[in-house]
Amino acid sequence: MQWEIVIGLEIHAQLSTKTKIFSGASTAFGAEPNTQADAVSIALPGVLPVLNKGAVERAIKFGLATGAHIAPRSVFARKNYFYPDLPKGYQISQMDLPVVGKGELTIHVPAVGKEQPYEKVVRLTRAHLEEDAGKSLHEDFHGMTGIDLNRAGTPLLEIVSEPDMRSAAEAIAYAKSLHTLVRWIGICDGNMQEGSFRCDVNVSVRRPGGELGTRREIKNLNSFKFMQQAIDYEVQWQIDTLENGGKIQQATVLFNPDTGETRSMRSKEEAHDYRYFPDPDLLPLEIGKEWIEQLRATMPELPRSKQLRYVNELGLSAYDAATLTASREMADFFEATLQAVPKDAKACANWIMGEVSAQLNRDNLEMPQCPITPQQLGGMLSRIVDGTISNSGAKEVFRTMWSEGGAADEIIEAKGLKQVSDAGALEAMVDEIIAANADKVAEYRSGKDKLFGFFVGLAMKASKGKANPAQMNEILKKKLAG
Amino acid sequence: MSLTTDDVKKVASLARLAMTDAEIQAAHAQMSSIFGLIEEMQAVNTDGIEPMAHAQDLAQRLREDVVSETSQRELFQSVAPQVERGLYLVPQVIE
Numbered sequence: 001m002q003w004e005i006v007i008g009l010e011i012h013a014q015l016s017t018k019t020k021i022f023s024g025a026s027t028a029f030g031a032e033p034n035t036q037a038d039a040v041s042i043a044l045p046g047v048l049p050v051l052n053k054g055a056v057e058r059a060i061k062f063g064l065a066t067g068a069h070i071a072p073r074s075v076f077a078r079k080n081y082f083y084p085d086l087p088k089g090y091q092i093s094q095m096d097l098p099v100v101g102k103g104e105l106t107i108h109v110p111a112v113g114k115e116q117p118y119e120k121v122v123r124l125t126r127a128h129l130e131e132d133a134g135k136s137l138h139e140d141f142h143g144m145t146g147i148d149l150n151r152a153g154t155p156l157l158e159i160v161s162e163p164d165m166r167s168a169a170e171a172i173a174y175a176k177s178l179h180t181l182v183r184w185i186g187i188c189d190g191n192m193q194e195g196s197f198r199c200d201v202n203v204s205v206r207r208p209g210g211e212l213g214t215r216r217e218i219k220n221l222n223s224f225k226f227m228q229q230a231i232d233y234e235v236q237w238q239i240d241t242l243e244n245g246g247k248i249q250q251a252t253v254l255f256n257p258d259t260g261e262t263r264s265m266r267s268k269e270e271a272h273d274y275r276y277f278p279d280p281d282l283l284p285l286e287i288g289k290e291w292i293e294q295l296r297a298t299m300p301e302l303p304r305s306k307q308l309r310y311v312n313e314l315g316l317s318a319y320d321a322a323t324l325t326a327s328r329e330m331a332d333f334f335e336a337t338l339q340a341v342p343k344d345a346k347a348c349a350n351w352i353m354g355e356v357s358a359q360l361n362r363d364n365l366e367m368p369q370c371p372i373t374p375q376q377l378g379g380m381l382s383r384i385v386d387g388t389i390s391n392s393g394a395k396e397v398f399r400t401m402w403s404e405g406g407a408a409d410e411i412i413e414a415k416g417l418k419q420v421s422d423a424g425a426l427e428a429m430v431d432e433i434i435a436a437n438a439d440k441v442a443e444y445r446s447g448k449d450k451l452f453g454f455f456v457g458l459a460m461k462a463s464k465g466k467a468n469p470a471q472m473n474e475i476l477k478k479k480l481a482g
Numbered sequence: 483m484s485l486t487t488d489d490v491k492k493v494a495s496l497a498r499l500a501m502t503d504a505e506i507q508a509a510h511a512q513m514s515s516i517f518g519l520i521e522e523m524q525a526v527n528t529d530g531i532e533p534m535a536h537a538q539d540l541a542q543r544l545r546e547d548v549v550s551e552t553s554q555r556e557l558f559q560s561v562a563p564q565v566e567r568g569l570y571l572v573p574q575v576i577e
Contacts, residue, residue: 017547024550033568035553042558054547075535082498084572097535136575146569273496278535286541 003239004208006215007171007201007231008163011178012156013188014132014196015058021131021155022049022092029194037134037149043087048281051076055155058187059099059129060287060295062157065185065302066124068103070292076129076282079274084147085134093158095276098128099285100157105181106304107173108322117319122174123162130156157187163202163212168231172224175199176326177303184303184328192222199227203234205242213238214248218255218262230255234262306331314338314345323353329367333374340378341385348381355398372401380408390469393417421468423475429462430472430479444480455480485514 020027023040040047063070075097078090103124111117134149159178165171179197182188190197199221204213218234221227233255238248253262303325310321324334330352338348356377360370380397383389389397389412400411412418420426433455434441444451459472490510494501501509555568564571 019547019549024545024548026549026551032555034555034559034570035568036551037558038551038554039558044558050545051542052547053544056544073541080496084570084575137569138574141566141569141571143574144564144566144571145573145575146566147572148569275496280536282536283538283540283542284535 001243002208003205003235003242004210005166005168005231005235006163006204006206006212007165007168008215009159009161009165009171009174009202010200010217011159011161011175012132012198012200013062013159013178013182013190015055015155015157015187016189017052017054017058017155019052019054020153021052021055021129022153023047025153027154029191031150033146033148034150037152041087041134041149041153043089049092049279051282051285052155055129056099056285056287057295058155059127059157060292061185061187061299062127062159062182063100063103064292064296064299065181066100066103066105066127068124068127069101070287071097071099071101072287072289073097074099074128074285074287076279076285077276078279079130079276081272081274083133083136084145085136085149085152087134087149087152091131091133092279092282093130093276094128097284098126099287100127102126105174105177107170107177108318109167109170109173110319112169119318120164120170120173122164122170125160125162127157127159130158132156157182163204163215168228168235171201171231172227175227176224180303180326185299195222198222201227201231203231203238204248205235205238213242214250216248216250216262216264217252219252219265221255226255226257229257229260230262233260237262300328303328303331310345316345316349320346320349320353324349327367333367333370336374337378337381340375341381344381344385347384348378351377351381351398355395359402371403371405372398376401376405376407383408383412387421387468388412388419389417390419390466392465393419417466419466419468420463421471423471426459426463426467426472426475427479429459429467430475433458433462434479441480445482452476452480485510485517 015021017027019025020041023038025038025041026036028036034042040049060070062068074094076092077095079093079095080090082089105122105124107120107122109118109120132151132154134147134152137146137148140146161174165174179190182197183190188196192198201218201221202215203218204215206213216234216238218230221230234253241248251264254265255262306325307318307321310316310324311318316324325331333356334348334352337352338345341348356370356372360367365371380389380394380401383397384391384394393412396415396417397408397411400406400415401408437455437458440451440454444455455476456473459476460467460469463472487506487510490506490513491501494506494509559565559570562570
């Protein structure tokens with residue numbers, strides 16, 4: 001029987017402000033416990049929240065980047081629940097009037113097995129500002145729980161999608177696109193290990209075209225790999241349950257990376273009743289057109305716009321364009337390299353997605369730490385384009401640049417990598433080879449075409465690998481034909 | 483709308499208030515009279531009036547994103563019932 005998977009995501013992006021959303025305490029990661037928990041963060045009586053302009057700016061930028069409606073007036077509300085790492089007894093969030101309204105994001109779903117890669121537009125429901133809670137440490141305190149409130153009050157943007165994803169691959173492509181986007185526009189550092197980008201995934205299954213099924217929410221996934229595993233497990237569990245005549249109960253589940261299973265964390269009777277109401281400590285947030293336009297003027301060219309440009313103007317494939325815009329650093333590197341060889345975008349893309357990326361991976365580096373500059377790489381590419389070096393020579397130049405530095409021209413000179421393109425010299429080599437191998441030449445001429453490779457080998461050896469391969473092939477063909 | 487004592491118990495439980503039956507009865511009477519007042523107010527015609535999110539017709543002022551607070555952990559923790567290694571200790575919470 002056929003089942004259709006329906007997935008929607010809620011992503012908490014920690015905004016990269018210096019201070020908390022409602023107070024001037026630092027948000028730096030890794031400080032000693034409670035040293036960044038000021039009177040507001042620990043909710044001492046009498047304190048009042050004062051909204052951080054930097055947090056609002058980042059929310060506006062997100063709205064601009066997703067073509068969303070930015071509310072001229074939005075409202076903060078209290079979400080009430082009791083937990084020791086939430087000292088006020090409520091989280092300040094937004095309910096009815098969020099700062100960012102409906103938007104959209106175009107995602108690239110990569111090829112899986114025989115499936116072709118494709119693009120899809122995912123609708124965003126809303127994005128709202130809220131504060132993070134503190135951290136509870138359950139181990140090692142002789143039966144007590146330790147509370148660190150450094151994280152309490154850190155600004156979050158909760159980004160909610162419509163249930164538009166139809167597979168784990170689509171959900172991951174969406175999460176990755178969003179992860180790229182928030183870093184691209186500089187509103188979130190995207191560090192998933194430190195919890196700066198946390199994903200909640202709502203999963204349900206249904207008969208194709210039927211009513212939406214009951215969903216279960218997988219909480220707090222902090223890696224794309226876990227997201228894949230958690231969705232795969234959850235989907236199979238729901239299908240098995242339904243096919244065995246069971247019913248899905250709405251629930252919040254946690255993914256256990258050790259077992260690869262999802263397990264229900266809150267049952268229905270304990271379902272929270274958050275009793276939202278407008279926070280009387282905060283006035284409505286008003287955002288004027290002028291402020292929005294000021295921020296619009298500071299926005300970088302977005303990944304989607306670059307992708308379209310790479311495809312339409314540079315002739316790259318959608319896949320190449322998506323790969324090159326996986327981060328702003330990568331796209332900047334590509335564009336700077338392209339300046340040296342403006343007509344050879346494909347070669348440029350291949351080298352960056354191939355050798356450069358592979359070498360970064362091997363050395364466990366990120367693009368900003370890349371030991372070679374776009375100018376160095378561009379210098380080398382222009383020597384391939386003008387025929388000075390062969391592709392294999394280029395690989396050697398690349399390796400040397402990577403480990404020892406230097407400009408392509410210097411390395412080519414020092415290592416004698418310049419290929420021989422002098423027709424006279426190449427012809428003389430071929431003449432010698434033909435004279436010394438009369439028997440093989442005769443075999444070749446009588447129809448043993450496969451011997452051509454044998455002659456190519458001899459010619460490359462004779463030139464010490466420096467012959468321009470295309471030119472050498474041509475001369476060999478001509479001379480061997482007799 | 484009439485309020486039942488079960489409603490009062492639910493609200494008390496959400497607010498983590500332990501209440502005796504007598505207290506629930508008293509709270510029920512008080513809350514019912516508040517609901518009575520609300521009912522009276524709901525008779526007022528508010529057609530075409532935009533709801534306000536705050537009693538004051540003002541906009542939120544914003545703070546620049548600059549660190550202004552230094553650690554006062556020792557001071558704050560001097561009134562905490564129990565602390566260890568910089569953490570506030572609370573009775574074990576099990577999810």
